Amino acid sequence: MSLASGRAYLAIPGPSVMPEEVLRAMHRAAPNIYEGELIEMTAGLIPDLRAVARTKGRVAIYICNGHGTWEAALANTLAPGARVLVPATGRFGHGWADVAQGRGLSVEMLDFGKRAAFDLARVEAALRADTRHEIGAVLATHVDTSTSVRNDIKGLREVLDATGHPALLMADCIASLACDRFEMDRWGVDVTIAASQKGLMVPPGLGFVWFSDKAAEARRRLGSVPRYWDWTHRADPEMFYQYFGGTAPTHHLYGLRAALDLINAEGIEAIWDRHETLARAIWAACETWGATGPLELNIAERSLRSHAVTALRIGAPHGSALRQWVQDNAGVTLGIGLGMAEPGDPAWHGFFRIGHMGHVNAHMILGALGAIEAGLVALDIPHGTGGLAAAAAEIAAGVSRP
Numbered sequence: 001m002s003l004a005s006g007r008a009y010l011a012i013p014g015p016s017v018m019p020e021e022v023l024r025a026m027h028r029a030a031p032n033i034y035e036g037e038l039i040e041m042t043a044g045l046i047p048d049l050r051a052v053a054r055t056k057g058r059v060a061i062y063i064c065n066g067h068g069t070w071e072a073a074l075a076n077t078l079a080p081g082a083r084v085l086v087p088a089t090g091r092f093g094h095g096w097a098d099v100a101q102g103r104g105l106s107v108e109m110l111d112f113g114k115r116a117a118f119d120l121a122r123v124e125a126a127l128r129a130d131t132r133h134e135i136g137a138v139l140a141t142h143v144d145t146s147t148s149v150r151n152d153i154k155g156l157r158e159v160l161d162a163t164g165h166p167a168l169l170m171a172d173c174i175a176s177l178a179c180d181r182f183e184m185d186r187w188g189v190d191v192t193i194a195a196s197q198k199g200l201m202v203p204p205g206l207g208f209v210w211f212s213d214k215a216a217e218a219r220r221r222l223g224s225v226p227r228y229w230d231w232t233h234r235a236d237p238e239m240f241y242q243y244f245g246g247t248a249p250t251h252h253l254y255g256l257r258a259a260l261d262l263i264n265a266e267g268i269e270a271i272w273d274r275h276e277t278l279a280r281a282i283w284a285a286c287e288t289w290g291a292t293g294p295l296e297l298n299i300a301e302r303s304l305r306s307h308a309v310t311a312l313r314i315g316a317p318h319g320s321a322l323r324q325w326v327q328d329n330a331g332v333t334l335g336i337g338l339g340m341a342e343p344g345d346p347a348w349h350g351f352f353r354i355g356h357m358g359h360v361n362a363h364m365i366l367g368a369l370g371a372i373e374a375g376l377v378a379l380d381i382p383h384g385t386g387g388l389a390a391a392a393a394e395i396a397a398g399v400s401r402p
């Protein structure tokens with residue numbers, strides 16, 4: 001017998017759960033793209049997008065996924081041959097570096113492995129060694145979705161300032177925006193990127209690049225930029241089509257409007273708090289289960305963990321078996337381990353991730369954790385008892401915090 005019928009929960013770290021409000025807003029006839037409602041609605045998205053990233057800077061919207069925003073951020077700021085410094089803490093740091101390489105940039109990697117955050121002292125040493133200031137940008141992943149580590153972006157700014165290094169600070173917030181606290185202007189970030197399908201709760205297909213005056217100046221100094229990626233008119237259009245370099249992503253925009261309405265109604269600070277409390281519930285359960293048996297949080301230090309995704313190690317073949325069990329029997333789909341072992345290596349089956357970003361609440365998280373506990377029991381995977389009770393206690397404590 002399976003107990004999977006009913007509403008499914010896609011608990012992977014993107015695409016995330018889509019609110020009914022978003023789906024309903026998208027379920028409509030094709031709108032006119034030359035006049036009327038869509039034009040005004042699009043203009044109204046801009047201040048709300050700025051607010052989500054906590055910036056007074058400009059924002060360009062692209063019809064693309066997160067990989068496209070990696071490309072856009074670099075295309076507007078750095079000429080081929082320029083140098084970038086990439087502190088990497090998982091698969092996504094390496095992904096951005098790879099895109100930089102593809103653009104003909106010279107990449108200096110600082111690899112911190114799969115279980116640690118940036119070591120700011122090493123970043124500082126690399127910046128100080130660059131006495132001629134050839135590094136044009138530091139490409140930093142705020143939350144690396146593969147390892148679920150959360151990096152100190154504000155600390156990076158402090159290191160840049162302390163060394164007097166003029167490099168642009170770029171932050172990949174694809175997994176963290178509208179989940180973990182992020183303050184673009186206060187933290188001195190020059191370029192922030194995000195995509196629609198994670199904390200923003202909209203289907204994949206929209207990419208966002210916010211940029212500071214300093215980054216805009218870097219764009220102006222570049223002779224030419226591939227037209228599609230050029231952010232100049234997207235951020236400051238004279239004609240409606242220039243927002244998107246062509247036809248507007250009509251239905252995604254309606255979905256985004258609905259998502260931003262939800263974000264505004266709850267408030268970004270409350271959203272950060274909700275994600276934190278739900279994350280604590282997950283950690284409490286996993287730490288309790290892991291007290292005996294093979295389950296282990298990939299990031300040991302709580303203050304370095306993402307509030308939107310949790311990467312776990314459980315040993316092969318338990319990771320894949322557990323994912324399969326909860327999907328088939330409980331209607332919960334967990335994320336695969338990403339970048340922890342090569343596909344084809346038996347060790348690949350020893351990892352999984354829980355996505356808890358965006359439109360998630362206490363009953364969804366407690367339900368997902370309950371399903372995981374049932375799977376641990378059903379599959380006879382040794383684990384400490386009381387995981388669910390520990391999670392419930394975190395939920396109760398979170399709700400009673402002022």
Ligand SMILES: *Cc1c(COP(=O)(O)O)cnc(C)c1O
Pocket residue numbers: 014065066067068092141143144145172173174175195204
């Ligand atoms: C999801 C993600 C990406 C890639 O986004 P795609 O939409 O899959 O291209 C990049 N960086 C981070 C941190 C992510 O979480």
